[in-house]
Amino acid sequence: QSALTQPASVSGSPGQSITIFCTGTSSDVGGYDYVTWYQQHPGKAPKLMIFDVSDRPSGVSPRFSGSKSGTTASLTISGLQAEDEGDYYCCSFTNNATLVFGGGTKLTVL
């Protein structure tokens, strides 16, 4: 199972909105409404930000939102803040009953 495709990096200024795309295939992203997104700060464990494509766990800011169209999922962060800087990973269920991550995207807040 090949990794999902994410841009290596994105950047934005405080207050702006950015979107990170995660592209898969019909065997993963396109076939299941089971996409999750994680935020990871250096030296720390990942943190779940979005599950089931667009749901937010309790405690996650509403500035984070997720969606999906066909074989591409996306994570949008509105009102960028300095604390949003870090690495973001998407993940999808697959038709092999396994999970597959994206390669990760480094978000820089300018």
Added chain:
Amino acid sequence: EVQLVDSGGGLVRPGGSLRLSCAASGFTFSTALMTWVRQAPGKGLEWVGRIKSKSDGETTDYAAPVKGRFTISRDDSKNTVYLEMSSLKTEDTAVYYCATGDDMGFWGQGTLVTVSS
């Protein structure tokens, strides 16, 4: 409060074996699906495998690179999930995390496994 504590990492020679543990608290462990994820130094996250609850048959699934070499098990009496790794390769060097559920809602702090001669 959900807490996961990963342990058991260390330095091991290629071809060697190691067992990692993940001690859980703060939730009903016996009904939880548990997942292992790894992250090589400077690299991204990689799903390793999962184990379902006893009521779901304790079914396990593995990623292709570790299938046949890694085994996930659980001891509900100790609220602990294990990752038994054998025939280790240098490319297995990574921080290994356990997490709750397929959505990986909660994570352990990770334990570093270094495979080197």
